[in-house]
Structures are given as structure tokens and as C-alpha cells.
Amino acid sequence: MRSWRSGQAGLRSAIARTWSETRVERLIAVARTCLAAFSLLAISLDPAEPKRYAELAYALLAIYAAYSGLLLIWVERVDLVSARFARTTHAADLGFFILFQYFTQGAVSPFFVYFIFSLLCATLRWRLSGVLWTAPVALVAYLSLGLFADYVLHDRDFEMHRFIIRAAYLAVTAGLLAWLGAYQERRQTEISKLAEWHLRPAGEAATLVRRLLERAADILAAPRVLMAWTEAEEPWLWLASWAGGDFLLDRESPTTFEPLVAEPMAETDFFCSDLRLATPTVVHASSDGFRRWEGAPVHPGLLGRFSMGPVLSVRLDGQSVTGRLFVLDKHAMTADDLRAGQLVAQQMVASMDNFYLGLQLQRGALTEERIRLARDLHDGLLQSLTGMALQIEATRRTLGSEAVGAEARLREAQAAIVDAQRDVRFLIEELKPTALGVDTLTFDLNGRLTELVERFEALWRLPVSVALNIPAGAAIPSALGNQVYRIVHEALANVARHAKASKALVKLDYQPNELQLTVTDDGQGFPFQGVYDQTRLAQAGLGPASLMERVAKLRGTLVITSSATGACLDIGLPLLMENRDDAY
Numbered sequence: 001m002r003s004w005r006s007g008q009a010g011l012r013s014a015i016a017r018t019w020s021e022t023r024v025e026r027l028i029a030v031a032r033t034c035l036a037a038f039s040l041l042a043i044s045l046d047p048a049e050p051k052r053y054a055e056l057a058y059a060l061l062a063i064y065a066a067y068s069g070l071l072l073i074w075v076e077r078v079d080l081v082s083a084r085f086a087r088t089t090h091a092a093d094l095g096f097f098i099l100f101q102y103f104t105q106g107a108v109s110p111f112f113v114y115f116i117f118s119l120l121c122a123t124l125r126w127r128l129s130g131v132l133w134t135a136p137v138a139l140v141a142y143l144s145l146g147l148f149a150d151y152v153l154h155d156r157d158f159e160m161h162r163f164i165i166r167a168a169y170l171a172v173t174a175g176l177l178a179w180l181g182a183y184q185e186r187r188q189t190e191i192s193k194l195a196e197w198h199l200r201p202a203g204e205a206a207t208l209v210r211r212l213l214e215r216a217a218d219i220l221a222a223p224r225v226l227m228a229w230t231e232a233e234e235p236w237l238w239l240a241s242w243a244g245g246d247f248l249l250d251r252e253s254p255t256t257f258e259p260l261v262a263e264p265m266a267e268t269d270f271f272c273s274d275l276r277l278a279t280p281t282v283v284h285a286s287s288d289g290f291r292r293w294e295g296a297p298v299h300p301g302l303l304g305r306f307s308m309g310p311v312l313s314v315r316l317d318g319q320s321v322t323g324r325l326f327v328l329d330k331h332a333m334t335a336d337d338l339r340a341g342q343l344v345a346q347q348m349v350a351s352m353d354n355f356y357l358g359l360q361l362q363r364g365a366l367t368e369e370r371i372r373l374a375r376d377l378h379d380g381l382l383q384s385l386t387g388m389a390l391q392i393e394a395t396r397r398t399l400g401s402e403a404v405g406a407e408a409r410l411r412e413a414q415a416a417i418v419d420a421q422r423d424v425r426f427l428i429e430e431l432k433p434t435a436l437g438v439d440t441l442t443f444d445l446n447g448r449l450t451e452l453v454e455r456f457e458a459l460w461r462l463p464v465s466v467a468l469n470i471p472a473g474a475a476i477p478s479a480l481g482n483q484v485y486r487i488v489h490e491a492l493a494n495v496a497r498h499a500k501a502s503k504a505l506v507k508l509d510y511q512p513n514e515l516q517l518t519v520t521d522d523g524q525g526f527p528f529q530g531v532y533d534q535t536r537l538a539q540a541g542l543g544p545a546s547l548m549e550r551v552a553k554l555r556g557t558l559v560i561t562s563s564a565t566g567a568c569l570d571i572g573l574p575l576l577m578e579n580r581d582d583a584y
Helices: 004-045 054-077 083-103 111-153 162-197 207-218 300-305 333-399 403-431 444-459 478-499 533-542 547-554
Strands: 224-231 236-244 246-252 270-272 280-288 288-293 311-317 319-330 464-469 504-510 514-521 531-535 557-563 566-574
Touching: 004 054, 004 280, 004 514, 054 083, 083 111, 111 162, 162 319, 207 236, 207 246, 207 333, 224 333, 224 547, 224 557, 270 333, 280 333, 311 333, 311 557, 319 333, 444 464, 444 478, 444 504, 478 514, 478 547, 531 533, 533 547, 533 557, 547 557, 547 566
Parallel strands: 464 504
Antiparallel strands: 224 236, 224 319, 236 246, 270 280, 270 311, 280 288, 311 319, 504 514, 514 566, 531 557, 557 566
16 A cells, blocks of 8 residues: 555646646747747847858758757647656757857857856756756857867957856856755755655554654754644643654643643744744744744743654644644744645644544544444344343243143243344344455344244234345345344334233335335224324324434434324335445
């Protein structure tokens, strides 16, 4: 998985570079065409220039202008431009520029500006490395033209002072563009790392925090980083520091370093070149840019504990955590570093929030599973044990006078205990982990319902008829079959205990998209009369709560018809996978 993510990140980075190179080549093609066209126009307006090799210079410039126009047309038509194309056109441009210089006025030619253009193109294409090899070529070519004109041709038009000034100008420009290229490379590296922010899932908060601090130190090029935060549900201040691979995690009272930063800095991000000064100068972000503030921005205890000098601090403000990230010992910080720190902090907060959200989901799933287990035990095992207790109590009363009948009742109670044990084993099997998406439990719905009916007839003396209308080959998921069994079990238990019925009927019809389950009895009905669906039952606070909860969890429908001569439960349970994925 890690190698796959690394490959995906590398692919995204390569695609981004290719798109960037294509945009750069289009920009250079437009600039090249404009420069060539205006140069040709300038010469046509002032035919006195160039003085040397005029016809050849005109021809070269016209060829270059046509060449520039063709390149512009081609670049605008293609989707991607290769690196070989960039290197070839850059070398061709340098060759044209040297020829322009030589066939016009040599070192003092107005076409000197083309060398500056080549340096700009190298910066845009390859940043620092491009300037480092283009600048020597341009300088050597320019110096060679000047020395050739002065010492070989003894050109009277050669002006040494102009030659020296232009050479220095070219060198200074190359240095400035090299610095710009290095700066651009550093910022692009930071952006690329932020764009490829992928962290492996962490089982513990400490592991996640360590990875976050390592990533922050890498992106911000910081010797040390410190994270101080509090969690929404924990009354502690956590301090985690990373320095050269050493990770420390401590827990403090929330009041130990309260407040972490000075009141004027509480709602902003800031950096300071040295907190060890008597009156440090702090640069902080504001709504209208950056401002300066003088004072100690960090709690003295925190400052002394971590020996803070240069510091950059950004807020961590998420749903699960609040606090601050401190970047320590990074010298020559600027506002750009503060912006980069803000982006890193946003990624860290998002990772922490996702981690704690995952924990909450796990806890919620465990809680729901406990509720489901409690409901199953209540509807199954507890009801069976209640029936057995009543059976044993009746046996105890008749033990002396009706020994034969008592023995039969004990056998029935023993059989019921065996059935309850079977139910418990099935619940245990359900709780065992299985492969994702694989339904390993087998469930004989017909057999289980038959056993259930026999048990109710034995324990509760309640005759129950079962009518199953399931076509041959029809598949009922085992998890859904288990839930049908639980629902029937609870419905019959309610009939046996409360309805005072003489008989009951369980009917199950298999339909293309759902199961239709009907449980009827001839007892005294519910305490209410009439037809009630789930909405009316919930609004009135009526009906069997556990059974209603189970049906709702399965995203099914429930309609209860109650009268003085009995009750009917009509239950619809969906078979479609998208409706039952997370229900059981």
C-alpha cells in the first residue's frame, strides 16, 4: 500500500511538472515572438543600425522572427511539450543571440538584451540549475566577443567602459536570477510535499503525532518542532516535540503554561527571530497584512523548558484539537515561512480530526454492537430462560402429586436449555470477526423457526402455525435470516406473555425486493385499538419498543393492527444490498 501511494504521488508530481513545463514553453514562445518582432521593427525604423554585416543581420533577424512565430504556433497546438524540446530551443536561442551580437556591433550591440532573455528563460524552465549553466555560456560568449573586437579586430567602435558595465550587469542579473530560481525551487518543494501529504493510518495518537511532527519539520526545514494541544474530551495539555529523530511526548495540567502565548498573539500567527532578546520583536499576521509587536509572545515556562530562540508559531484549530505548532531554531524566517507554516498546520489539524473522528466511529460501532447484543439476548435467551423458569416453577408445585407429569416438564425444560445454548453459540459465532464482505454464517431459517415453534408450544403451551412461502433457489442472506428469527422470537414471546392467546400464526412471503413477515394471534390485542404504522406508534409512544427498534434498524416497515379479538404484525424487510449493508 505504501509503495502504491508513493507511486501515485510520484505520478501526480510528474504530471504537474509536465503541465507546468507546457505553460512555461507557451509563455516563452510568446515572449520570443514579441522580442523578435519588435527587434525587426526597431531596425526597420532605424536603418543606420546595424553598421556591420547589415544585410546578414537583417536576414538572421528575419529568420529568427519566422522561427519564433512557427514555434509559437506549434506550442499552442500541442498538449504536452517534452524536456528535449525545451533544451533544443534554449540552445538554438543562445546560438542565434551570439550570432546577432557578432554580426551587429559585437560587445556593444543593442542585442545584448537577448542574453538577459536567455537567463530569464533558463530560470523559468529549470530554476537554479538552468541559470548555473546558462550564465557561464552567456558570460563567456559576451566576454569573448569583447576581447575579440578589442585585441583581434582592433574595432574603433569598441567602448571598454560600456563593455565592463554590461558584463557586470549580466553577472549581477545572473546572480539575482539564480537566487530567484533557488527560492522558487524551495517553495515548489514545500508545495509538492504539502500536495503529497499522505500518512499511514496510525493506531495510537502518539504515533500519529510523531509522524505529523516529522513531516512538518521536513516541509518547513526546521531543526525542531513542538506541538502543544488539548483534546476536546480530555482535560490535559499535551506537549510533543521532535528534534533530529528524537520524539518526546508529555502530559501537563491545562494551567501549567496558561496562556501558551501572550494575549495580543492569541488569535494570530507570528514569528520572531530571537526570543532570548530583552524585548523581542514579533511579526504577526493581521487582516491587513503583517505587523510588528514588541514583547514576549510565549509563556516564560514554555520558553525556558524548550530553550526557544528563533520561533514561528501557528494556531491549531480543529474540531477535536486546539493548540499551537511551534517551529524552533529556524533562522532568517520570513512571511513566506509563516504562510507555509499555516498550510502545514491546516494539514496537521485535518489529520488529527480524521484520527479522532475514526476513534469516535469505532466507539460508536462498539456501542451499537453492544446494544444489538443486549437486544438479542433480551429477545432470545432471556425470554427462553423466563419460560424455563415458569416451567420449572410449575414442575416444583406438581412434583409430589404428579411425578410422571413433572418428569415430562423437566425434560421439556432441559430441551429448552439446549435450545438456549444453541442460541448463545450462534450469537458468539456472529461476534467472531469474518473477512470483509464475506457472509460465512449459515442459517437454516426453516429449521430454526420449526425449533422455535416447538419450544413455544412446549414452554408456553402456545400452538403456533408456520407458513413459509420461499421459492426454490431463493437466497436469503444469513444475517437477514437471523434477524427474521429474532423478530419472530420476540413477537411470539409477547403473544405468549401478554396476549392470552390460544394460537398464533407466522407467515413469511418471499418477494423480489423484500420479505413480508406476518405474525397474528387470537388474543386480547394491544392496549390500543386500530391500525398503527411506525410513525404513529413512535409519536404516541406505543408498541413493542425492542421490536420496533429492530425493524427500524433493518430499514423495514411495521404496521400493527390491534383489536379485542387479536393482533396482527405486518413487517416488510428489504432484500436489496444497498438497503441493508450497515443494518446487521
